[in-house]
Amino acid sequence: MIMRVDKMIGNANLDTRKNIKRNAKKGALLINGEIIKDSSTKVDPNVDEVVYMGELVDYFDNIYIMMNKREGLICQSNELDGTVMQDLDDFYLNLDISIVGRLDKDTTGLLLMSTDGKFVHKLISPNSNIWKKYEVETSKKIDPSLVEIFRNGVYIKEDDYTARSAKLEILDERKAYVYVTEGRFHLVKRLFSNNNNEVIKLRRLAIGDLELDSSLNPGQYRELSKEELNLFI
Known part of the structure; x- marks a missing residue:
């Protein structure tokens, strides 16, 4: 190489x-x-x-990590206490790791980290059109009309912009899957709050075709396999 x-x-x-x-x-x-x-x-x-x-200088290949983010931690790579970095072994803390798309403090699920800047940029860029899948639980019943509203793009009044088309798959009265291709601040929560509902639980399940490893408990992580990396080539 x-x-x-x-x-x-x-x-x-x-x-x-x-x-x-x-x-x-x-x-x-x-x-x-x-x-x-x-x-x-x-x-x-x-x-x-x-x-x-x-x-x-000891050379190593780029690192690609899948973590099952636990609740209560923020996604910040230059701090330790109170961040997802505290769940990593010391070896990884010495690397220049970037977080692929931030999750809120109370949001759990699939989180990717890497030392590969090109990989990170590709996954977070809206132009890549990579779907992020979330499981949501809401405070009120989910109105079936939201399927079409999400598809057409929800107007986010607090930021005065219209979100990209999103997919909504209703599972039951208060649970659903939401698929988005952009990572604006609190986007999934705002899709609902701008339609008179509130997300009370949010979990990311997949990024593109990469699904969260069900064997990972909250706070656990592992490096991606070559087959998983190939999903983004």
Whole structure:
């Protein structure tokens, strides 16, 4: 695998690309014992020895994590206490991990994290049109007319915009599946609140064709398999 040396160093969470470029020009980067001042130089992490700021750089592939988010934690990657990061082992806390689409403090279910910036951007971009599936429980009976209203796009009055078309699959009087392709703040809750109902329980079940692993208890996680990653290629 051939890659830029600054990406290799960045993946190891040793420094930012800006700092790597500056420090390389000062002679802080060695490749196979030779001082290299161009941080865009290509290397093979499995063959070349890279030393940055006196530290041997260990290469690893990007990390892709599926977590069953538990209630009461916020989705913030640069803090530990009170966030989903506190459920991760110390190994992952040393990596530059980003959260793929945030869930509210009281929302549970499928949460993805990764060190792969392109992967994260693809999944959160509305232009990717990737469906996110939620299970909702409401305070009032769900009016069947909402199926068509959601499909046509709900007007969100507090933000003065019309949401994208969403799918509503009613399960019983107060439970349903909701499918959306955008991740605006409290979107699923607002689809209902702008139609005189309230979401009292919300759980994300799937992102695209990737479903939450039913064997994961709240707060548990695992890395994605190659087959699961291929669902987003």
